[in-house]
Each structure stands twice: as C-alpha cells, then as structure tokens.
Amino acid sequence: MKKESKEKVEEISKGLNKSKSNILDKLLNYALYIILVIMIIGVIIIDPSFISIKNFTNILSQASTRAILAMGVAGLIVLQGTDLSAGRILGLAGIVSASLLQDINYTSRMYPDLPQLPLILPLLIAIAIGVIFALINGFGVAKLKLHAFIITLGTQLIAYGMALIYIDRPPLGAQPIAGLDDRYVSLVKGAFKIGTVEIPYLIVYAAVIAIIMAFIWNKTTLGKNMFAIGGNPEAAAVSGVNITKNIMLVYLISGILYGIAGFLEVARIGSATSITGQNYELDAIAACVIGGVSFSGGVGTIPGVLIGVIILQFINYGLNFIGVNPYFQIIIKGLIIIVSVSIDVRKNIVRK
Amino acid sequence: MSGETYLLEMRNISKSFPGVQALDNVNFRVKRGTVHALVGENGAGKSTLMKCLFGIYKEDSGEIYLEGVKTSFPNPRAALENGVSMVHQELNQVLQRNIMDNILLGRYPRKGIVVDEKKMYDFTKSIFDDLGINIDPRVKLGDLSVSQRQMVEIAKAVSYDAKILVLDEPTSSLTQQETEHLFKIIKLLRDRGCGIIYISHKIEEILNISDEVTVMRDGQWIATENAKDLTTDKIISLMVGRELTNRFPPKINKPKDVILEVKNLTGKYQPSIQNVSFELRKGEILGVAGLVGSRRTELLETIFGIASHSEGEILLHGKLVDNKDSATAIKNGFALLTEERRATGIFEGLSVRFNSVIANIDSYANFGVLDGKKMKVDTSKVIEGLNVKTPSQNTPIGTLSGGNQQKVIIGRWLLTDPEVLLMDEPTRGIDVGAKYEIYQLIIDLANRGKGVIFVSSEMSELLGICDRILVMSNGRIGGIEDADKLDQEKIMTLAAKYL
16 A cells, blocks of 8 residues: 555656656746746847846836735735725825825925824824725625625725815815925835945835745745635635634735835825826736736735736836837737736646 | 543434424444444435534534533534544645645644744654655645545544544545555554544445444434444445345346447547547446546546547447537537536536536527426426435525435436436445435436446446446556456456556
C-alpha cells in the first residue's frame, strides 16, 4: 500500500513536471508579464523617448492609489465576492478629508473657521469612513447572506448620495473642494531623491501597503482562512473556521485601504468633487481579474493584483504618450481585459 | 452513570425538519475501543444523527453524553475541540490550497503573528507517517486523485486526536487495496481506544470491520447487535424492514445483435483511454470494472463526445457516428448517466419536472415555446415508471434521497429514448433497497433492447447483473470476459495487467 501511494505521488509529480516542461504552459503562466512587456516594447518602438525614469515613476505613482484600492477589492473577490462600492467610498473619504485640509488662507473654504488640523486626524476620519461602509458590506455578506454584488450596489449609492449632500452648497450647488493645504499635498506629491532619481512618496506608501497585504495574505491565519473560505466555505465551516469573523476582518481591511486611498487620491489630483472615485471600483475589479484573482474564489496573489493595476495604468499612460485617440484607449482597455483573462483561465482549464 | 462503559451515549434524540421527522427518539451508544457501524437506507437518519453530534444541527430533544458528561456542541469547532471529528460524505476540501493548509484548516499553528509553516509540515508529515500515507504535504489538493483526497480527509479527522471518529461513507471512492489500508488505520485507532462510528452501504465491509452494528430505519432506532451475530441478509432485512431474498433481480435480458462497435478509441488528451476496442449487443449489459484512475469514466465520456479522441471510431448499427459533443450524442441515441450525481447530474435547486425533461427539452418546444402539459405527462411517466418517491413534480430534486434522485436522472435519459445507455457508478451512495430497484431497471432496459454499459467499483454488482465485463487497466483493456467466467480475483488480476 505504501509503495502504491508512493508511486501515485511520483506519477502526480511526474505529471506536474511534464506540464511544467511544456513551453506553452510556461508561457501561459507568465502570460500577464508577457503582455505587459509586449505593450511596453510596442510603445517604445513607436516612440523611443518613452524610455525614461520619469515616465516609469509617473506610471507607478498614478497606479499607486489604484493599487491600494485594488488590493482591498482583491480580498473580497478571493472570498467569492466583489465590491461595487469601493470607488464611491474612496470618493466620500477623499471629499471629507479634502474639506478638512483646505489651506487656511484659501478664500472659499468649506469650513471657514476650521483651524489647521494635524494631517493624521483627517486621515483617521477617512479610514473611519472606509471602515464603516466596509463593515456594512461585510455584515451584509456574512450575516444577511447577501451576495456582495447586491450589498455593495446598495452601499455604492448610499456613499454617492452622502457625498453629494456633503458637497452641496445651496443655492450655488456643489462646488469642488480645492485649495488644499500644502502639507497635505506635499505629503502625497512630494518625492525623495536617490541619486538623480526622484521617487514620489506615493509609490512608497503603496509599496509598504503591498508588503503588509502580501504578508497578511500569505503568512497569517486570517490570510489562510480567507483563501479557505473563498475556495470552499463549507470545508472551512466544518473545520471550525469562524466564517463571519473572518469575512468581517477581510472587509475591515478593505475599508481601511479605501480610506487611505481616498485620502491620498484627492491630494494627488489636487481637489475633490462628486465624481472623485467614480468607476474606480471597475478599474480595481479589472486589475484583479487581469492579475489572476479568480472570480470563483480562493485564488489570487498581491503581485498579480499589482501587475494588473500597472497594466491598466500603462494602457492609459503609454497610449496617451504615443498619441492614441483616448476613445480608442477605452476600447483597447476592454480588449486587454478580455484577452488577458481568457489567457489566464487557460491555466486552469482541464482538457478532455 | 453509564460513563464508565460508554464513550458516547446519545439518548432519545429527536429532530424534525419542516414536514419531516428526521429522527424519532433515537438511542445510540458507542463503547470505547470499538468500531460501531451505523447502517440504514438513505433517509434513515444516519447523517442527521451524526450532524446533531457534530454540532451542525441542533437536536430538538434528547441528550448527548461524551464520556459520561452531558454535552451539546454549538458548532463543529466545539465538537473538534472536544475530540469528536468527522469525515464527511461529500469531501469538504479546499482544492486550491495544499494538503497541510487543508489538514490544519481552522487551527493554524502560529509563531508570533505568522503562521508556522514548518510546524504545519512536520505535523502533517508525522500524521501521514503514522498512518502510512505517502504523499507530500505540500502538494496542492486539487492535484490529488479522489481516493488520495479521501485519505487526506481521514488523516485530517484522525489528527484532531479524536476520541470519537465518524466516518461517513469513507470507502465510496477507494479501491479494495485502499480500503484495506483504511481498515488498518481504523484498527490502529480502535486499539488506541477510539470509538469509531462507521457509516457505509457496503455490508460486507461492515461485517469485516465493525464490532457492533446499529440499524436505523425511517428516523428510528431499529436494532443494535454484535457484528459477529449478524449476516448480510439479516442486516439488509433489518434495514428495509422486510426479508430480502435476493440482492440481484433475475436476469431476463438476452443479448442479440451487435449495436455498438468501438474500434481503437484513443483519447486526445492523455492520460486517457488508449486503443480501446469492444462490441456491445442489443439487450446486453456490459460491465466496466477497474481501479480508480483506470480511465473508466474517460471511456464513457469519449464515447459520449464530451471528451475528444485522437484516433479510433464508433459505429452504431454498423454506421460510423461522430459524437462531437453531447447534443450530437443524444441525437445519435446515446445517454450518459454521470458519476458525480450532485456535481454533474442533478440541478439541485430545480424541480423534479425540470430535472426529468431537461435532456429532452427540444421535443417539448413548439416554435421555442415549451408545452407544459406534455412535460407534466412525461414527468409523471418518470415518477410512476421508476417509482420515484417525491411529494410533487415541483419539489426541488435536492430534497429527495440519493436513490430517488438517481431514478429521476435515469428517467431523464429514458425520455430521450436512447439505444445505448452509458451508466457511470449508478448505484454509488444509494441504499440497498434502492439499489435493487436500479438493478431491476437496468435489466428491464436491456430486456427492452437497449445496450447498457455499466461502470462500477463494486465488483459484486458487476458480477451480479452483467452479461460480460470489460476490465480497464491503466487506460487500456485488461480483458473482456463473460461475467459467469469471472470472479473478483480474476477481475483484480486483469485490472492490474498494465500497472
């Protein structure tokens, strides 16, 4: 018996090796990276001046807030869910933090009598907004047993409505919240230098969060439970995993990330309006699926999500750079989502 | 008061679901260091009783004593922490993760805030070594065969240091050798003082492994006896509540002319079948035997066109047929009853009527609009003709017992009026009484001129109802023989031919 099961293991590992040695399978495994490289090469061929550190850091810093948002959404997709509210939560958190951090000398401040606040306070308020909404989402999924699509469709509208009310200034109507405090802007848009290379702080923030998230996903009980619940909720339940608690925790983390992303994004743009964050959730979901986070749950990696975000950002930036009609860019984005995900699912298709 | 003698005592347990009294005053007692078999037809309440023990259901009334102490687990976690563990009938596993992630699910060891992977590996390895399982704990579960997954699940249950280990149909996907291995493990645990509750439909197995047997029927306790005082017939008659003189119905079908010829069939995506050739006659039941992984299912799938072949041909009535997909196969007169009823057979939440007519749906359409009356008539044919026990045609099929679900699915295929019926493990997880009915049905179908190919892991039923048996060995044909010239030993020899 021992011998037999050993042979079986060998047979399996042989099978695995065989598929690994297969060049096509190898290509499939790295398809995303290959797509990204091909796009970069394509852009460089059309305009060689694209190769510059400046362009590189620009793409990364534009991708940073998107990446933070996408890493929050990714956990929910791993749990077989999704999040339509991420963009609007980011927007609301951003609007509120902007309103609390307008320059005291700016003429049309939302709160004219507000003293200069320490930066940490609006950041914490932004995170609190993210957390409250995310916990409502989590409660809907874990306790009310709603599909994440439904509950987040609802909270998306609630967050949007609240943002509109918050920003509305009758009789003038909604005004953009601009004139942000210098400390706030430089916290986000500032950079430090390594030699002659300028590294925006924003990239550092995103990188630190990515490392923390990768750590949570791979090294902690919460991460392992998240993958187990996403892969087979019933198996997790009969093994004694507290499903409700773990789902709530994953949502809680997503809320923290949305809050941080909202706080950073508004400073990056320089002002906040009611459309801040609009459709960001769709980009985040797109980045996740491009990056190999499976909609059927239980599968995904943080590096994958980051690559997904960068691919999307590259499409915006790189195609702009070579002067592709922006309307075409939207079409290309759609095609990339379809092509990359259909290549990615090849990995898991069992051929008969 | 009874804590000295009984490891587990369940007293007067009752549990009802809307419209069903699932358990009615059941008493069940397990002694330390024994294997206690729990038998009964599907729907007799075995799984419900175990789910009450394990904290998945809460009993309506009654008491549970573990080592003499009154307990009632609010959830599976509490049960596991108190030494009650369970291998579930449906393997509850996370296929995307590796073995050790699965084994330690719900109790990952930690080093600070980090999960201690090394400890996980060592723990899993030691459990595997202890049980003589030779699989690398780092392999992704989805890459294992079903039988290996089953062994992993058993190892997991054992690893909780269980005092009570519940095994619900643990051998349904194991080969005989693997079953032997499992029995060794069970005996090891029994000798360490565990109480093992063993649920199975395989009565030979029960008599082989258990010390005591409790029989349940219709949610009630019927009898508890020493295994050595029991026989197969006695257990069966206790289970069904009447004398069952024969396990197999009389064979009245007579094979006639050849209807199906399969020549040199080879699967396109290996590992699959290789160079398989055979003939099937009208009115014949051709059994297909083989070990798990011998590609029996692939054989059926290739004939039915849901798996592609690179070489070979299929002839029906001497004419070449090209089953390029299942729709073509159905049109050509083939039907496939799939192995995993739950995954690929039933539409769980949908009605008996939907499940009956779905394979034949085109024939009810008038310009795309379905004829409800005709569907009702055909569904009653299925229900009456196959003796399906269901409250109504609108009942979701998932609420019926396994045997009744299987009858509906057989009925579904009969409505397409096939010439060749491919049946993959049609009696898996089905109770004895219902099995007899399924055998009867298969023989009737053959008698009415259908050709039946019947894949099964239970050699006794192949020998009992087939005319000839084809033995698969590692994707090839180990041999084809008349059933009356074969016995279990000869089948095993043929099955091992190309290993």
